[in-house]
Amino acid sequence: MTTTIIAVDVHDVRFPTSLTGDGSDAINRGDYSATYVELRTDDPSGAVGAGFTFTNGQGNEITCAAVRAFAPTLVGRTLEDFIAEPVAFSRSLTAHPQLRWLGPEKGVIHMATGAIINAVWDLRAKLAGVPLWRLLAEMPTDELVACVDFNHITDAITPADAAAILDKGRVGYEERLAGLESDGFPSYTTSVGWLGYPDDKVRALTRQAYAEGWRAMKMKVGGPLADDIRRAEIIRSEIGPDALLMMDANQVWDVDVAIAAMKELAAFNPYWIEEPTHADDVLGHARIAEAVRGFTNGTCHVATGEAGANKVIFKQLLQANAIGIMQIDSCRVAGVNEVLAEILMAAKFGVPICPHAGGVGLCEYVQHLAIFDYLRVGTSLDGRMVEYVDHLHEHFVDPVRTREGRYLLPEQPGYSATMKPSSIAEYSFPDGPVWAR
């Protein structure tokens, strides 16, 4: 019995979030969108693998075109091929002899690969009848190691290193799982401090979030420094000295500007500064991290990853001691397999993971990755929390569920990526009713 991919359907789904200022930061003002992929199969149950990559609105048609470019590589292949030779499968996309030029392994072409590979994992987990986090967390070590393409990262981690980490991660597994089942996974909220919100809205949202139980909140910075300071004062005054306040500059600063700004913003005791400069600037992040550690006595970390192009960038951020928090993203890199490489490297270097979420569907995706990381790799909740943004969950068949600032364990089979057919129809661009109006 094999399950064969018989068609690759792509939907350009866009939500008009730019109208409200949700998601506005120093550099992005987006319409949260998904390049939504359905892998249709010959499985008698009609099983469909669902995956997507997140984009910011305009250009979502470009990632859709990239998915279509890979379709001939996918149709006719089986899930069993993927399971037997996961690296060969993912390299047939990431090292495609013609399409690789368009990256290599970055940007549009890599994001499309991420949507596709995530859809294959969704299919696999659905057919196995388990949520993705459980499929991964309970997989034999050698099978997990075989999922990782170590090409270009062997100077940081070897298959033997990975196996040792994953074997060690079996110890205490049941206790950790029981803890998650009763208490959920820690998270923080980014819904309070978008740049597009006026001060009174920031204050009201912060107060509300605190009342709801959130003790970690993130604000956007990178506007005029006086504005950043004023907004930081508002939030810190609302949450008191003990709750965590994170700051996110969305890459807008130059290296020396970042250092100067953080010297001022350090007064508000930030827990991390996220994306202080360009996402590709490993050496810049290293300089900023060293400076910030210096003037905060190590209490403020540099965090980045939502725009981290691939495992080679993450490898260097770790090698250069440039990050104290690694923010993996679920669909900018080439899907679950590449994220596994990143999670394992973070463990090797002792850096905790706090995944990037928000957008549309990113919370649904990354909860699985964070739970797997804790259960089988990182094994500690110290410094681990998942971003939470309260947008657009209603469009998913198996949306995230939270309680008092914690994610509850996903229970349905798959990767929680399946969107409601009614939402796909309503928000399809440009012909869905929302956009045709």
Next chain:
Amino acid sequence: MTTTIIAVDVHDVRFPTSLTGDGSDAINRGDYSATYVELRTDDPSGAVGAGFTFTNGQGNEITCAAVRAFAPTLVGRTLEDFIAEPVAFSRSLTAHPQLRWLGPEKGVIHMATGAIINAVWDLRAKLAGVPLWRLLAEMPTDELVACVDFNHITDAITPADAAAILDKGRVGYEERLAGLESDGFPSYTTSVGWLGYPDDKVRALTRQAYAEGWRAMKMKVGGPLADDIRRAEIIRSEIGPDALLMMDANQVWDVDVAIAAMKELAAFNPYWIEEPTHADDVLGHARIAEAVRGFTNGTCHVATGEAGANKVIFKQLLQANAIGIMQIDSCRVAGVNEVLAEILMAAKFGVPICPHAGGVGLCEYVQHLAIFDYLRVGTSLDGRMVEYVDHLHEHFVDPVRTREGRYLLPEQPGYSATMKPSSIAEYSFPDGPVWAR
């Protein structure tokens, strides 16, 4: 009098080069292609700005889609806007509030930006009635500096640094220009050693190139090491001990594999090892460079750049002392303006530039950049040469001209990017006669 962009036309032009093994290397087997852009204007002469980005065949429709995504940003804008505020113009593309997410500043979206911005420069040079190299080389310093977006690179070069370099570059300008007019610009050939060629073809092509006057040749490596060694023996035996032999691994090696391979290949006295590992791996290149300098007494350099995503990657390669040769590319980054940033950083760090060419149209483009660099920035031919590949020049209105292994100065107005209408028609994908057959 203003010149307004009234339409952006995009052509998907592909040449079936994969049929012959031309352009085959350790990772690419391509159909050399161009995402070809025409900026139509209201100029009474009918002037059209022509630009393109190079791709490897499949997926060229994706970069075409990316150019179309920018079209609404371009139509109605004037050449005079671009001249007056070049950074604002280029940031309207590179920092687009929605499209930036698809990079940021890398891959498909950045390559599309490169095609567009190059087309604007082609238009500008055509209307000025001069070849691009002359337009740039004779531009006042402050105007040139104003073309550079220093965002994210001020930790490596400031506007004042750039101005000092460009002012100094005026000294001796006329002598250097006279030298180029009489002797042309040095180049090297990559046509002898593609991986897809059998040994006897490599030997015959090497012998022919040497007879034609070439004293610098590049071979592809990164296959089985024994094959690389055998091919290096063939070429070195044909060209003697004094001619330069360069090697190009096209990113196929891991860091430690690269070091081990170069220990063996050092026997053939390579002048550089190009793309020894993943293009994003700044720290990996730095380690390889240090090792190779060690066991070759500094005679072999690490070179990279054709897949360098943007100025932030080039900045770090220089800061980390990871390259001894910088290989700028004309259309992977955001066009002439971003290349100016790279050329100026290379000068600041004292690293010579040997541009990447080949593909389709890249020789036509990069000759202008190399000539500008020599005339106004680098001011020395020591270690400077432009790649030359003898493919597909016949499709251009103003093709490169060479004599005894040297590029002759382009004379026609513009950026030499204009393709013959008959070639566009013949090779358009998928409906042109070549592909419809």
